[in-house]
Every structure is written in structure tokens, then in C-alpha cells.
Amino acid sequence: MILICGAGILGLSIAKCLLEEGAENILIIEKEGDIGFHASGRNSGVLHAGIYYTPDSLKAKLCLKGNLLMRYFCKEKGIPLIEAGKVIVTKKEEEIKTLMELYSRARR
Ligand SMILES: Cc1cc2nc3c(=O)[nH]c(=O)nc-3n(C[C@H](O)[C@H](O)[C@H](O)COP(=O)(O)OP(=O)(O)OC[C@H]3O[C@@H](n4cnc5c(N)ncnc54)[C@H](O)[C@@H]3O)c2cc1C
Incomplete structure (x- = not known):
């Protein structure tokens, strides 16, 4: 059991x-x-992309894999999925460096 x-x-x-x-x-x-x-x-029903996790960490890899598998699952089962992407903004100029790092992670 x-x-x-x-x-x-x-x-x-x-x-x-x-x-x-x-x-x-x-x-x-x-x-x-x-x-x-x-x-x-x-x-919230968001399929996270793992962008905030350390690049190439197991967590980041599993998050991305889960994201792709869940998309496939939703499509296969006819479950509605909004593929709207993600918008990340800064409120302060000092955060631009972090924003660029997130941008480079997203590209990877
Ligand atoms: C507000 C909020 C928004 C979130 N948004 C997102 C999102 O957009 N995208 C995303 O990927 N993740 C999101 N998450 C995280 C995600 O929902 C959780 O990581 C995930 O649901 C956890 O699943 P779980 O099965 O571990 O926990 P749970 O769904 O909490 O399941 C645990 C279960 O164990 C039961 N239980 C507890 N103790 C006992 C006991 N002693 N005996 C028997 N049963 C027990 C509980 O009743 C419960 O049903 C969000 C979380 C929150 C709180």
C-alpha cells in the first residue's frame, strides 16, 4: 500500500x-x-517560466520543462490557455541592470 x-x-x-x-x-x-x-x-493559474530562478539550476530547468508539458497537456485536453507572454517592468532606473539580466535569462 x-x-x-x-x-x-x-x-x-x-x-x-x-x-x-x-x-x-x-x-x-x-x-x-x-x-x-x-x-x-x-x-493564479500562471504557467511560470522560471525566469527568477538561478539560470541552469535544476529548479529553472524543471520549471521550464513543466511549463512546456503543461502547455501540451492543456492543448491535448482542450483546456483553455492564454499564451500572452510576460511583461516585466522596472519602477526605478537602478533596477535596469536587473531587468537586463532577466531579459538575457528569458532569451536563453
Ligand atoms: C495565492 C497563490 C497563488 C499561486 N499562484 C500560482 C501560479 O499562478 N502558478 C503556479 O504554478 N503556482 C502558483 N502558486 C503555487 C501553487 O499553487 C502551489 O505550489 C501548489 O498548488 C502546491 O501544491 P500542493 O499539492 O503541494 O499543495 P496543496 O494544494 O495545498 O495541497 C496539500 C493538500 O494536503 C492536504 N493536507 C494538509 N495536511 C493534511 C493532513 N494532515 N492530512 C491530510 N491531508 C492534508 C490539504 O488539505 C491539501 O489539499 C500559488 C500559490 C498561492 C497560495
Whole structure:
């Protein structure tokens, strides 16, 4: 028996992966009456690009990979997806250096 605590996006995704790998007898325990009651059901619905993570870090790579996989998933399942890009602005001149760094990360 595999026990998973929490029916948020992580718990359900892990359960799905385990099922696809052939696991049986998975039990998901959720303290709420339904799924997605916490962060997973309340987030802003943005597919992050990982631009704020250290370049080439595992976090940045996984974020980008997840972004592409989720786009594919949405298209395959007919889930509406707005591909509007991202606008990052500065409020002060001193932030322009940081902005240029983010621009170069985005290009990469
Ligand atoms: C306001 C907000 C906006 C966000 N916007 C974005 C966004 O735009 N894009 C993005 O990618 N990410 C966003 N995030 C982050 C993203 O939503 C979370 O990283 C993700 O949902 C976390 O999933 P999770 O399964 O770990 O947590 P949760 O969805 O919180 O799931 C945890 C589950 O565990 C259950 N649980 C807890 N304790 C127990 C227990 N003792 N026994 C049984 N069950 C238990 C809870 O009830 C819950 O269902 C946002 C987060 C917030 C809060």
C-alpha cells in the first residue's frame, strides 16, 4: 500500500505517475471534503517560466520543462490557455541592470 497525504496538485500528480508506472493500492488521504481546497485550487493559474530562478539550476530547468508539458497537456485536453507572454517592468532606473539580466535569462 502506498500512502499519499494530501489531494493537491502534488499528491494527485504523484499518484498519477505511480499508477502509470504500474503501482497498485494507492491510498490518498485528504483532510478536506474534496480535492484542491488549498493552494492548488486557489492559485493564479500562471504557467511560470522560471525566469527568477538561478539560470541552469535544476529548479529553472524543471520549471521550464513543466511549463512546456503543461502547455501540451492543456492543448491535448482542450483546456483553455492564454499564451500572452510576460511583461516585466522596472519602477526605478537602478533596477535596469536587473531587468537586463532577466531579459538575457528569458532569451536563453
Ligand atoms: C495565492 C497563490 C497563488 C499561486 N499562484 C500560482 C501560479 O499562478 N502558478 C503556479 O504554478 N503556482 C502558483 N502558486 C503555487 C501553487 O499553487 C502551489 O505550489 C501548489 O498548488 C502546491 O501544491 P500542493 O499539492 O503541494 O499543495 P496543496 O494544494 O495545498 O495541497 C496539500 C493538500 O494536503 C492536504 N493536507 C494538509 N495536511 C493534511 C493532513 N494532515 N492530512 C491530510 N491531508 C492534508 C490539504 O488539505 C491539501 O489539499 C500559488 C500559490 C498561492 C497560495
